[in-house]
Amino acid sequence: MTTARLNLLLLVAVAVVGAAGLLLGETALSGGQLALGLAHPASPPGEVLWAIRAPRTAAALVVGAALGLAGAVMQGLLRNPLADPGVLGVSGGAGLGAALAISLGLAGLPGAIEGSALAAALVTGAALTLLAARFREPETLILFGVALSAFAGALTSLVFNFSPSPVTLAEVFAWLLGSVANRDWSDIARELPALTVGVGLCAYASRGLVMLTLGDETAALSGLPMTRLRAAAVAGASLLTGASVAMAGIVGFVGLAAPHLVRAGAGGDPGRVLLPSALAGAALLAAADLAARVIPTDLELKLGVVTALFGAPLFALIAWRAARSWRT
Amino acid sequence: MLSLDQCADQYVLALSARADIVGLSTRADDADSRLRAEARGLPLRRVDLETVLAVRPQVAVRYWGGEPRLLAALERRGVRVVTIAEATDFDGVRANVRQVASRLGRPAEGEAVIAAMDAQLAAAAGAWGGARALYLTPGGVTAGPGTLVDAILRAAGLVNAEPRPGYQTVSLEALALRPPQAVVLGFFDSFQLAGDSWSLGRHQMLKRLAHERAIASLPGALLGCPDPGAAEAVGLLAARAPRTARP
Numbered sequence: 338m339t340t341a342r343l344n345l346l347l348l349v350a351v352a353v354v355g356a357a358g359l360l361l362g363e364t365a366l367s368g369g370q371l372a373l374g375l376a377h378p379a380s381p382p383g384e385v386l387w388a389i390r391a392p393r394t395a396a397a398l399v400v401g402a403a404l405g406l407a408g409a410v411m412q413g414l415l416r417n418p419l420a421d422p423g424v425l426g427v428s429g430g431a432g433l434g435a436a437l438a439i440s441l442g443l444a445g446l447p448g449a450i451e452g453s454a455l456a457a458a459l460v461t462g463a464a465l466t467l468l469a470a471r472f473r474e475p476e477t478l479i480l481f482g483v484a485l486s487a488f489a490g491a492l493t494s495l496v497f498n499f500s501p502s503p504v505t506l507a508e509v510f511a512w513l514l515g516s517v518a519n520r521d522w523s524d525i526a527r528e529l530p531a532l533t534v535g536v537g538l539c540a541y542a543s544r545g546l547v548m549l550t551l552g553d554e555t556a557a558l559s560g561l562p563m564t565r566l567r568a569a570a571v572a573g574a575s576l577l578t579g580a581s582v583a584m585a586g587i588v589g590f591v592g593l594a595a596p597h598l599v600r601a602g603a604g605g606d607p608g609r610v611l612l613p614s615a616l617a618g619a620a621l622l623a624a625a626d627l628a629a630r631v632i633p634t635d636l637e638l639k640l641g642v643v644t645a646l647f648g649a650p651l652f653a654l655i656a657w658r659a660a661r662s663w664r665t
Numbered sequence: 666m667l668s669l670d671q672c673a674d675q676y677v678l679a680l681s682a683r684a685d686i687v688g689l690s691t692r693a694d695d696a697d698s699r700l701r702a703e704a705r706g707l708p709l710r711r712v713d714l715e716t717v718l719a720v721r722p723q724v725a726v727r728y729w730g731g732e733p734r735l736l737a738a739l740e741r742r743g744v745r746v747v748t749i750a751e752a753t754d755f756d757g758v759r760a761n762v763r764q765v766a767s768r769l770g771r772p773a774e775g776e777a778v779i780a781a782m783d784a785q786l787a788a789a790a791g792a793w794g795g796a797r798a799l800y801l802t803p804g805g806v807t808a809g810p811g812t813l814v815d816a817i818l819r820a821a822g823l824v825n826a827e828p829r830p831g832y833q834t835v836s837l838e839a840l841a842l843r844p845p846q847a848v849v850l851g852f853f854d855s856f857q858l859a860g861d862s863w864s865l866g867r868h869q870m871l872k873r874l875a876h877e878r879a880i881a882s883l884p885g886a887l888l889g890c891p892d893p894g895a896a897e898a899v900g901l902l903a904a905r906a907p908r909t910a911r912p
Contacts, residue, residue, distance in 0.1 A: 382842065385838050
């Protein structure tokens with residue numbers, strides 16, 4: 338399959354899941370209501386479609402695309418099939434940033450939580466780059482990711498520990514579970530600058546990723562500004578992760594799964610995996626959000642819970658395969 | 666007297682003499698504590714066994730504060746622990762006041778608090794003349810029959826638009842399709858304090874619904890504890906009723 342064909346196929350999938358995101362929800366709309374809603378956005382069914390379901394679906398698509406892209410960039414950069422913003426602790430770091438901002442009472446300041454999540458994601462990303470530059474074994478980096486995640490988790494628990502009221506506690510917890518329910522267009526608009534810069538950096542870094550597949554020495558001899566490209570990749574992936582966490586909390590495993598789903602079709606060039614990964618991430622997360630909406634539980638399932646339920650076994654499967662290839 | 670949580674703070678502050686209070690919870694002077702003005706100047710203490718025993722209380726009052734081991738340790742050392750019961754109506758609140766007042770040895774103060782509360786309820790009775798309203802928190806929770814909130818609505822002459830018993834969730838979609846005629850907001854003040862980032866309360870559609878249909882916004886300080894604050898909430902609701910609705 339050519340990359341163009343794969344992208345087209347994934348675009349169709351995104352469109353189908355996106356349309357389903359408008360049509361399916363917690364309340365079933367009749368044909369008449371749907372027609373009314375589509376024609377008149379100000380009518381009650383119109384509000385359900387355009388003010389509730391559309392921004393929610395858009396948020397799921399955007400976050401899924403950002404995480405898919407971030408995961409693909411990290412896997413390419415670190416040449417590690419297990420790399421993912423969640424596994425490496427970048428999501429955890431961003432969640433800690435958000436939790437800290439909330440418990441310091443900064444939630445009222447516009448952009449404080451988002452800024453804090455972004456900054457914490459960038460710091461975690463920078464720490465990973467330093468570690469990745471020193472140690473080359475793919476397992477080592479995963480272990481550092483585990484340590485970073487655990488440290489972010491411990492600090493987040495500390496925030497819980499000192500939480501002044503049950504309200505703060507519940508709110509921090511909601512961030513950590515991850516969800517795109519009740520999102521507004523303004524929630525998406527707020528993250529667009531960070532997302533745009535993140536995508537730009539990843540696109541810039543993509544030509545370096547293919548060089549890395551030939552080994553560090555070859556990449557260094559290629560004449561490309563590898564240090565700058567590496568930094569751009571880490572900064573871009575961290576920005577995308579931070580913005581995702583700011584918009585939807587910690588939604589794990591999408592960044593891990595999306596590149597794996599498309600790699601067979603896109604071929605070995607990590608630069609070519611980026612766009613299909615973003616598309617696959619978008620479709621995956623919007624589909625997971627649909628599941629969260631329509632599975633008839635008393636309390637709605639949180640998106641982060643759904644992705645973790647499916648993602649964690651997948652992680653184990655990929656680790657199984659990767660471990661076998663490292664041994665040989 | 667020692668109070669082990671914010672709800673117990675309200676009881677201890679309302680019923681005890683200031684000189685008898687050896688400690689309130691650390692949340693007694695927070696913005697969502699109803700009697701925070703009275704709490705000023707009194708010692709706020711962390712709830713742990715050493716702190717608690719050091720001040721040698723005779724009675725410790727609690728709603729949810731203190732964990733079972735701490736309470737058992739207190740009772741072994743002769744401290745009487747009074748637990749405020751969950752109340753789903755005003756009879757429950759009266760029973761709570763009587764119970765705590767008698768255990769604190771202040772029955773007369775208890776009756777005075779009940780009398781003030783009953784006067785407030787009598788003045789507010791029927792104020793809304795049977796209008797229908799839905800209770801709504803920023804987190805999308807509403808309250809049906811069998812809750813203190815339901816009793817508050819009825820005491821102000823409102824008919825609760827939520828038929829399902831107990832605390833229930835409502836969704837944005839349901840509110841958009843079947844918007845209630847009137848809304849009574851609860852905890853929207855503490856929501857603004859915390860700036861809750863994700864709950865349905867900050868969605869554009871809900872903000873509009875709250876703006877257009879809300880008849881009153883009850884502060885969290887009147888709702889978080891089964892105590893006479895509930896009667897204050899009824900008074901606040903009644904004060905918002907149009908004159909024509911009064912019987």
